Amino acid sequence: MIRKLNRIFQDYMREKRLKFGKWLWDRKENREEINSGNFIENNNIKSILFLRYDGKIGDMVINTLMFREIKRRYPYIKIGVVAREGNAQIIKNNSNVDNIYIYKKKRKEIVKLSEKIKKDKYDLLIDFSEMLRVNQMMLINKINARFNMGLNREDWQLFDISYNYPKGNFHITKVYEKVLNKLGILNPDLNYDLQFSEEDKKKVNTLLEKINNEEKFVLNPFAASKHREINKENIKKIIECILLKENRVVFLIGEKSKEKEILEIIEKYSNKVIYPALDNIMETAYLVKKSDWIITPDTSIVHIAAAFKKRLIAIYRVDNSDNNQVNKDLWAPNYENGKQIFSIDLDAKFGEESDINKFDIKEIDKIINN
Structure with missing residues (x-):
C-alpha cells in the first residue's frame, strides 16, 4: 500500500516538475524563418546534432542509418x-560521426556540456525523446542551435520543427525514414551501419581461431528488464536443443x-558451450557478425543481428496490455532471416509485466533443427 501511494505521489510530482521545466525552458532566443523545399539545401544546414542521451544501445544501432544517409548525400555536413x-x-569508430559528446546526469555536467556544444x-x-525531462529541456535551450526538431513538439516554442509517428503498426525504421524525408532525403537505405576497429575484432578473431568448421550460435538470455530474461531452466533447454546436432x-x-551464473550453467557442456568474456558491446557485435545463428530476448542484440541479416530467433512477450501489439512490430527484426517467437503468460494480469519464459521450446527446435 505504501509503495503504491509513493508511486502515485512520484507520478504527481513528476508532472508538476515537467510543467515547471517547460515554463522555464520552453523558449528560443533567435528564431529563423524556415525556407520551404529541401530543408538541408535551402536552409544552409552544414552541421547536425543528434540527441541520444537515453543510453539505449538498440536505438543507437538504428540511428546509424541516418548518419550514413546524410553523409552519403551531403558529405560536408558535420554530424x-x-x-x-x-x-x-x-x-566510437563510425566514420560518419564527427563529434561524440558524453552526457552525464548531474545538472552541473549538463551545463558544462551545453556550453561546449554551443x-x-x-x-x-534533432531530439528523439517521447518525454523531455527538465534537464534535457535545459540542454536543448542552452545549446541554442539554429533549428530544433523533436517528436510531437507542435505546441513547444523551443522547437522549430515537429515530426510524428506514422499511423497504425510500423517498424521503428519508418520513424527515421520520416525524419530523413523532412530533411529532404528521399528513398533512404534503411539498413544499419556498424563499423569496427581492429581492436574490436582482435579478441573475437583469436577466439574463433579455436573453432573449426562448427556452426556458431550466439545465445544471449539477458535483457534490461528481469521480466525479459530467460531463466536457467530455459537456457539449458535452448542449449540442449542446439546441441541435438x-x-x-x-x-x-x-x-x-x-x-558466475553463466559459468555454473556451462560447466556440464564441456567445450561445446563457451563464455567469451567480451569487454564491450562492439566486441559482442563482431561476434554476432561472425556467427551463424543468434537467439535473444533483447532488442539491442536483435538490432545488431539485423545489421548483418543473421539467422535470428528473437523471443518476444505477448503482454496483456494494449502496447504489445505495437511493440512486437515496432521493435521487430524486420528481415527475412529474423524470426520471432512469442511467450504467452496467461497468469499475468492486465497491465502487469508478463514473464518471457512461457515460450514453447519446440518452436526453437523447429526453426534451427528442421
Whole structure:
C-alpha cells in the first residue's frame, strides 16, 4: 500500500516538475524563418546534432542509418551525437560521426556540456525523446542551435520543427525514414551501419581461431528488464536443443555481472558451450557478425543481428496490455532471416509485466533443427 501511494505521489510530482521545466525552458532566443523545399539545401544546414542521451544501445544501432544517409548525400555536413558512455560505444569508430559528446546526469555536467556544444555552433538539433525531462529541456535551450526538431513538439516554442509517428503498426525504421524525408532525403537505405576497429575484432578473431568448421550460435538470455530474461531452466533447454546436432558450438554471452551464473550453467557442456568474456558491446557485435545463428530476448542484440541479416530467433512477450501489439512490430527484426517467437503468460494480469519464459521450446527446435 505504501509503495503504491509513493508511486502515485512520484507520478504527481513528476508532472508538476515537467510543467515547471517547460515554463522555464520552453523558449528560443533567435528564431529563423524556415525556407520551404529541401530543408538541408535551402536552409544552409552544414552541421547536425543528434540527441541520444537515453543510453539505449538498440536505438543507437538504428540511428546509424541516418548518419550514413546524410553523409552519403551531403558529405560536408558535420554530424555530432550526444550519447551516454554505453551507447557511445556503438559509434566510437563510425566514420560518419564527427563529434561524440558524453552526457552525464548531474545538472552541473549538463551545463558544462551545453556550453561546449554551443561553441561548436550546430545548425540543426534533432531530439528523439517521447518525454523531455527538465534537464534535457535545459540542454536543448542552452545549446541554442539554429533549428530544433523533436517528436510531437507542435505546441513547444523551443522547437522549430515537429515530426510524428506514422499511423497504425510500423517498424521503428519508418520513424527515421520520416525524419530523413523532412530533411529532404528521399528513398533512404534503411539498413544499419556498424563499423569496427581492429581492436574490436582482435579478441573475437583469436577466439574463433579455436573453432573449426562448427556452426556458431550466439545465445544471449539477458535483457534490461528481469521480466525479459530467460531463466536457467530455459537456457539449458535452448542449449540442449542446439546441441541435438553435431558440429555446433554455443557462445553464451552476458555482462561481467552474469559471469558466475553463466559459468555454473556451462560447466556440464564441456567445450561445446563457451563464455567469451567480451569487454564491450562492439566486441559482442563482431561476434554476432561472425556467427551463424543468434537467439535473444533483447532488442539491442536483435538490432545488431539485423545489421548483418543473421539467422535470428528473437523471443518476444505477448503482454496483456494494449502496447504489445505495437511493440512486437515496432521493435521487430524486420528481415527475412529474423524470426520471432512469442511467450504467452496467461497468469499475468492486465497491465502487469508478463514473464518471457512461457515460450514453447519446440518452436526453437523447429526453426534451427528442421
